[in-house]
Amino acid sequence: MTPSKDAAILVLNAGSSSVKFALFAAGTLQPLCRGGIEGIGSRARFGGAVGAQAHLFEGGLPEDSTHEAATHWLLDRIRRADGIALCAAGHRIVHGGPDFSAPVVIDEAVMTALEALIPLAPAHQPHNLAAIRAVRSAWPDLPQVACFDTAFHRTMPRLAQIFAIPHELTDQGLVRYGFHGLSYQHVADVLPDIAGERAKGRVIVAHLGHGASLCALHEGRSVATTMGFTALDGLMMGMRCGAIDAGLVLHLIEQRGMAPSEVSEILNRRSGLLGVSGLSNDARTLLASDDPRAAEALALFAYRVVREAGSMMAAMGGLDAFVFTAGIGERSAQIRSAIAEGLAWTGLRLDAARNAAHDTRISADDSTIPVYVISADEELPIARAVIARRLSA
Ligand code: ADP
Numbered sequence: 022m023t024p025s026k027d028a029a030i031l032v033l034n035a036g037s038s039s040v041k042f043a044l045f046a047a048g049t050l051q052p053l054c055r056g057g058i059e060g061i062g063s064r065a066r067f068g069g070a071v072g073a074q075a076h077l078f079e080g081g082l083p084e085d086s087t088h089e090a091a092t093h094w095l096l097d098r099i100r101r102a103d104g105i106a107l108c109a110a111g112h113r114i115v116h117g118g119p120d121f122s123a124p125v126v127i128d129e130a131v132m133t134a135l136e137a138l139i140p141l142a143p144a145h146q147p148h149n150l151a152a153i154r155a156v157r158s159a160w161p162d163l164p165q166v167a168c169f170d171t172a173f174h175r176t177m178p179r180l181a182q183i184f185a186i187p188h189e190l191t192d193q194g195l196v197r198y199g200f201h202g203l204s205y206q207h208v209a210d211v212l213p214d215i216a217g218e219r220a221k222g223r224v225i226v227a228h229l230g231h232g233a234s235l236c237a238l239h240e241g242r243s244v245a246t247t248m249g250f251t252a253l254d255g256l257m258m259g260m261r262c263g264a265i266d267a268g269l270v271l272h273l274i275e276q277r278g279m280a281p282s283e284v285s286e287i288l289n290r291r292s293g294l295l296g297v298s299g300l301s302n303d304a305r306t307l308l309a310s311d312d313p314r315a316a317e318a319l320a321l322f323a324y325r326v327v328r329e330a331g332s333m334m335a336a337m338g339g340l341d342a343f344v345f346t347a348g349i350g351e352r353s354a355q356i357r358s359a360i361a362e363g364l365a366w367t368g369l370r371l372d373a374a375r376n377a378a379h380d381t382r383i384s385a386d387d388s389t390i391p392v393y394v395i396s397a398d399e400e401l402p403i404a405r406a407v408i409a410r411r412l413s414a
Pocket of ligand 1: 229230231232259302303304305306308347348349352353397
């Protein structure tokens with residue numbers, strides 16, 4: 022079916038303390054309006070919207086809004102948008118488990134399967150599913166599509182997915198799933214227009230935001246990634262430790278007598294940039310600080326990216342292009358420069374002026390490997406998937 026001119030796709034991206042939304046014209050995939058609520062659980066606030074309907078979202082959100090209340094507030098405002106008739110909704114779902122390797126139209130059986138995956142992502146999956154229910158109660162007949170953060174990595178070879186643990190546990194789904202898949206999907210979608218033939222080669226994408234991970238892309242498909250069974254693995258992040266010795270976790274529990282919940286709090290919320298600096302999880306604050314611990318935290322962040330990038334290169338047998346995306350990747354010339362210095366042995370070199378200007382191509386002309394900055398967009402690949410599912414339905 023061909024969507025009518027004013028039909029719009031609603032995309033919802035419900036995080037652990039935020040709900041982002043975007044409306045796209047179904048015919049052209051042009052963004053009509055996007056924005057989001059942040060700080061849910063502490064001080065909920067609307068973080069601003071862009072687009073013709075942005076005025077609808079000004080004021081009126083209670084600071085103590087729960088996830089459910091914030092989502093209802095958002096859907097209520099969207100319902101009032103002039104000249105927009107929703108034709109479908111798409112959701113970012115953090116975990117698709119071993120079985121969901123592509124977007125899927127949501128029905129009762131899919132909901133049951135997604136509920137069964139809650140133990141794999143307890144901080145995110147319940148909010149994702151609540152958003153689906155909220156849309157269903159606001160627009161009972163609206164088709165909804167689930168798009169998974171894990172699905173993009175299901176193309177990884179088996180050796181990149183399994184851990185060296187007893188095979189019975191592997192068979193029970195204790196494998197490397199990887200995350201940030203929608204962000205990587207977006208980069209894979211737009212890279213051919215930016216990098217030409219190189220986009221088909223061996224590409225490292227560095228998604229460096231509050232959460233951070235690397236993906237090794239070959240022919241536009243994931244062949245390795247740094248996050249694992251959970252989003253705690255891999256790179257150092259804002260508050261998360263990334264990969265550490267599992268023996269250290271056992272030590273905290275067995276020798277220091279810590280409860281698993283205390284260890285979880287340390288590794289998920291008191292580590293990373295925040296833990297090492299003792300100051301902040303925000304890269305901007307650390308870059309502006311002259312405290313040596315801030316400098317050490319940023320140095321460790323870059324060092325961990327460089328080490329893991331070496332691992333991605335080994336998994337692909339080389340490197341043809343490098344892409345930075347997400348908050349730090351898009352906006353910190355200084356951190357990009359520190360990472361490039363660590364990778365100088367590959368012949369990768371940045372052009373200082375292009376890097377400072379956040380150009381799309383920031384590598385020097387004589388760099389053996391082109392380096393790009395691409396804006397993260399997790400909503401557009403969801404809208405694309407909704408169109409693809411609706412047209413094939
Ligand atoms: P999320 O993972 O929540 O989507 P973002 O992709 O927005 O987060 O990234 C947030 C991170 O980006 C924070 O660590 C923030 O400090 C960092 N960041 C944003 N702007 C800048 C900047 N100008 N310079 C350095 N870091 C920045």
